[in-house]
Amino acid sequence: MNPNDALEAASFIDASRLLQSIETLARFGARDDGGVDRPALSSVDIDARRFLVEHALALGCTVHTDACANLFFRRPGLEDLPPVMTGSHVDTQPTGGKLDGCYGVLAGLECLAALNDAGIRTRRPLEVVVWTNEEGTRFQPGAMGSSAFVDPALMERYGQTKDADGISLDRALVAHREAFPSLEERVTDKAAHAFIELHIEQGPLLELADVPLGVVKGIQGVRWYAVRCKGVAAHAGTTPMHARHDAMTLAVCIRAEISAFAHQLGGDDTRVTFGRWTVLPNSINTIASDVTFTIDFRHPNPAVLHAFDRQLAACLAHHAVTSEALFIHPPVVFAPSVVQRVADACHALGTHSLNITSGAFHDAMYLARHCPSAMLFVPSRGGISHNPQEATDDDHLVLGTRALAHCLVHLCNEAP
Amino acid sequence: MNPNDALEAASFIDASRLLQSIETLARFGARDDGGVDRPALSSVDIDARRFLVEHALALGCTVHTDACANLFFRRPGLEDLPPVMTGSHVDTQPTGGKLDGCYGVLAGLECLAALNDAGIRTRRPLEVVVWTNEEGTRFQPGAMGSSAFVDPALMERYGQTKDADGISLDRALVAHREAFPSLEERVTDKAAHAFIELHIEQGPLLELADVPLGVVKGIQGVRWYAVRCKGVAAHAGTTPMHARHDAMTLAVCIRAEISAFAHQLGGDDTRVTFGRWTVLPNSINTIASDVTFTIDFRHPNPAVLHAFDRQLAACLAHHAVTSEALFIHPPVVFAPSVVQRVADACHALGTHSLNITSGAFHDAMYLARHCPSAMLFVPSRGGISHNPQEATDDDHLVLGTRALAHCLVHLCNEAP
Numbered sequence: 001m002n003p004n005d006a007l008e009a010a011s012f013i014d015a016s017r018l019l020q021s022i023e024t025l026a027r028f029g030a031r032d033d034g035g036v037d038r039p040a041l042s043s044v045d046i047d048a049r050r051f052l053v054e055h056a057l058a059l060g061c062t063v064h065t066d067a068c069a070n071l072f073f074r075r076p077g078l079e080d081l082p083p084v085m086t087g088s089h090v091d092t093q094p095t096g097g098k099l100d101g102c103y104g105v106l107a108g109l110e111c112l113a114a115l116n117d118a119g120i121r122t123r124r125p126l127e128v129v130v131w132t133n134e135e136g137t138r139f140q141p142g143a144m145g146s147s148a149f150v151d152p153a154l155m156e157r158y159g160q161t162k163d164a165d166g167i168s169l170d171r172a173l174v175a176h177r178e179a180f181p182s183l184e185e186r187v188t189d190k191a192a193h194a195f196i197e198l199h200i201e202q203g204p205l206l207e208l209a210d211v212p213l214g215v216v217k218g219i220q221g222v223r224w225y226a227v228r229c230k231g232v233a234a235h236a237g238t239t240p241m242h243a244r245h246d247a248m249t250l251a252v253c254i255r256a257e258i259s260a261f262a263h264q265l266g267g268d269d270t271r272v273t274f275g276r277w278t279v280l281p282n283s284i285n286t287i288a289s290d291v292t293f294t295i296d297f298r299h300p301n302p303a304v305l306h307a308f309d310r311q312l313a314a315c316l317a318h319h320a321v322t323s324e325a326l327f328i329h330p331p332v333v334f335a336p337s338v339v340q341r342v343a344d345a346c347h348a349l350g351t352h353s354l355n356i357t358s359g360a361f362h363d364a365m366y367l368a369r370h371c372p373s374a375m376l377f378v379p380s381r382g383g384i385s386h387n388p389q390e391a392t393d394d395d396h397l398v399l400g401t402r403a404l405a406h407c408l409v410h411l412c413n414e415a416p
Numbered sequence: 417m418n419p420n421d422a423l424e425a426a427s428f429i430d431a432s433r434l435l436q437s438i439e440t441l442a443r444f445g446a447r448d449d450g451g452v453d454r455p456a457l458s459s460v461d462i463d464a465r466r467f468l469v470e471h472a473l474a475l476g477c478t479v480h481t482d483a484c485a486n487l488f489f490r491r492p493g494l495e496d497l498p499p500v501m502t503g504s505h506v507d508t509q510p511t512g513g514k515l516d517g518c519y520g521v522l523a524g525l526e527c528l529a530a531l532n533d534a535g536i537r538t539r540r541p542l543e544v545v546v547w548t549n550e551e552g553t554r555f556q557p558g559a560m561g562s563s564a565f566v567d568p569a570l571m572e573r574y575g576q577t578k579d580a581d582g583i584s585l586d587r588a589l590v591a592h593r594e595a596f597p598s599l600e601e602r603v604t605d606k607a608a609h610a611f612i613e614l615h616i617e618q619g620p621l622l623e624l625a626d627v628p629l630g631v632v633k634g635i636q637g638v639r640w641y642a643v644r645c646k647g648v649a650a651h652a653g654t655t656p657m658h659a660r661h662d663a664m665t666l667a668v669c670i671r672a673e674i675s676a677f678a679h680q681l682g683g684d685d686t687r688v689t690f691g692r693w694t695v696l697p698n699s700i701n702t703i704a705s706d707v708t709f710t711i712d713f714r715h716p717n718p719a720v721l722h723a724f725d726r727q728l729a730a731c732l733a734h735h736a737v738t739s740e741a742l743f744i745h746p747p748v749v750f751a752p753s754v755v756q757r758v759a760d761a762c763h764a765l766g767t768h769s770l771n772i773t774s775g776a777f778h779d780a781m782y783l784a785r786h787c788p789s790a791m792l793f794v795p796s797r798g799g800i801s802h803n804p805q806e807a808t809d810d811d812h813l814v815l816g817t818r819a820l821a822h823c824l825v826h827l828c829n830e831a832p
Contacts, residue, residue, distance in 0.1 A: 203651060203653075204659050205656075224700055235618050235619060235775065235799075237619075237687055237712070237714050237777070238617065238618045238619025238799065239775070240620070240621070241679070241686060241687065241688070243624075248690060248691075252671065252672070268656075270657060271652060271656075273652035273700075273701065273702075274664060275702050276698050282693065283691050284689075284691050286691055287689055288691060296700055359653035383654065386649065386650075386702055
């Protein structure tokens, strides 16, 4: 390897080409308010994927897919070694922005173009991956593509899940295969050498610290529960207060207790959200008979997560209320070797960086089980994401892509 | 008047005929679970009305209708005096029972039959009325028929309102006229002499007191508001707690404040319910950006209702939150003379009664503006209503009808 290749690749990142590609991809499923609505494997998602496939082919890549419709754009290496992977997803929230996921994919493709333009060859192949259904909006759970890549047995269960219109993932995958009949299956070989995901932060920490790049050391653990409170429907006008069993009164009481012990256990790192509420019969003049609300509790410390589980169980038992665990994931600690490559890239580009624990899930959460992985963040303006107003300064988008190129070249030239 | 006529009429109430008529009417729109689903002016409602019209004609009544499709079954009096009215409604909640409204209409018809059987003539005409769309389930607001009877100018607005299928009340009224082409319009003359509505309590007070009849002295006043709390949607995993604007956190805080001052102002008579909640985006992992919840506050004391309005306005202003008044009605105090007739009837039949303020709205709320009015309640088992399980003991249904007959005969023989 030419010791200057990493910096050379970074310098060949073409800002206007990168920014233009973000705008072009955002046209697929564009919303009137400037946002994007692109459900996984929908017709607009397939159109977006066709654009990406054609773009990758034009860059000289081979394109493969797999059982979960992940797309792999491969730039060959000089040697027959496991590849370095980068990428993210291109499905969006219903009121999503242009950057969440898309930025990581398009930055990866821009790195391929920069390597081409600079005439740089790497020892290892470099693959830019589009992971399917990361958002989990159309099919649950999220991160289907990356988790099924790491554990293909999951596809049996995933295939049966249905979207709101009753269409199964299996059926959506058939439609995807029909849309791309010439794509060959990626041959499963050895684990990748490394995975690195470039992403917008989706939070305010980098902006608050006025630092343009975040070296992501891990992802906090999460607990998702649904808590179901039962009451008795009764007439709002005729039922004395002492004779009521109001499911909403019970629910807000339990919510307050959970919030209190969550903060006590987790301190400043606590993230606790009660985001989804279903109230029955949801009528002005009827006392609620059933209230189900969700808990999203996150923390980087596994001991805190376990203590939360214990206190929650005790709290719900005390109120004779049932709950369902919807999603549980332990904290992820990224591979120090790859984290160091990210930190080195920031340093080599002469830019400040912040060590950060990701508050959001990412495909890298699953890839970390497959190969040494890490992430790189750029700031989100106002910390806003999952929102049409999601934005990152152009300078930050370009700088993040340069840092990615730097990392990738180093990783692609690492010895076996 | 023969001084024994009232007791005689009561004694001619035929229990099995009354109970059979309740079962027969319940067949129109019967649900599999034993309840009734009979939207106002729907085809099943028109079938039910046809049954009632034929029943009334068989009893020798004249039958009239009006601009809101109210039905008037009139038994002539000996003198040309304003009539005494009784009745209720026959539309139901979507998951309604057999008694709410229907009981009052069928008990009225049973009183007419008893008067016929006993050969009793009264000075004043007696009208049994079926008020249209009391529940307000198909067309909003509720109590359309009775309010439009009292204030015919309301029909201009009511006629435009549409049901969930986009059918206007005006169109539904045309269908009703076509179903009953021979019914003549009720000639508007002087106000009625009195109105008395027999109804199930729809609450637990009579059952808790183990008393079979309730003398209803009034209807508590009501305030319906929608409170809209604004926040900022943000990622549940990435947004530090101190940087959040969680609309649900704000909403439950305001709910607690309102509940506290509602109880402080209203004491034991307070009825406060927060029954309907709309949470946006209602996602597990997104902080709520908009929460709208409803307040149903009721109290018999106008001063308490006004104080509630003032404190609510101050509370919402303090939190910079907006609200919308959905429905406002002052407390109704029934005419002491008619209330006394109801109490006398209970006494004459040798049964205990409880003075009660209605917690629910009824057509009598509007009729009280038209003529001296009152209500009579029978117990609701378990206080349950708006529910297929709605039930009242047969003995109570019969006793209530006997008391109604007693009242009606007295009222019908009152001097001008």
